[in-house]
Amino acid sequence: MKKAILLLGFIFFGLQSSYSQGGEFLLGVNVGLPVGDVEDISNFDVGADIGYLFGLADIVKVGPTAGYMHFFGEDDVDDFQFIPVGAAGRVDLGFIVAGLDLGYGIGVDDGNDGGFFYRPKVGFSVAMLNIVASYTNISIEDNFSVGTLNLGLEFGL
Incomplete structure (x- = not known):
């Protein structure tokens, strides 16, 4: 847990110093429905x-990303969390935005080691706001992954 907090702090300070050099700062929120292996133990x-x-070009953007995901456990299963940390890429075609986030989902709670993280995204751009649909997957083990279908908002600053 301490390593995850330290890593997040390092990323945010890096983002803050990068902000003055030009680019786009993004904040996002989303809700999701668990699918696949995890839908039996979480409902939201x-x-x-x-x-x-x-x-990088007129329509291509890349940079670091970090986040927080909280899964609500069903029945007698405890809630569990991840901190996805990685790289983001976006193609902005005007009113349509497509992208991919890749990295590692750090498991926050005890017994959760985390795993490879990816999130393809597609959205519609309205001024400084993107309405985004995405699929998130964190591969925990060879035979188990945490997947969700998400709907969210991204705010460009």
């Missing part, structure tokens, strides 16, 4: 993301 999840994207 919420999350938040922060990122900073640098423009």
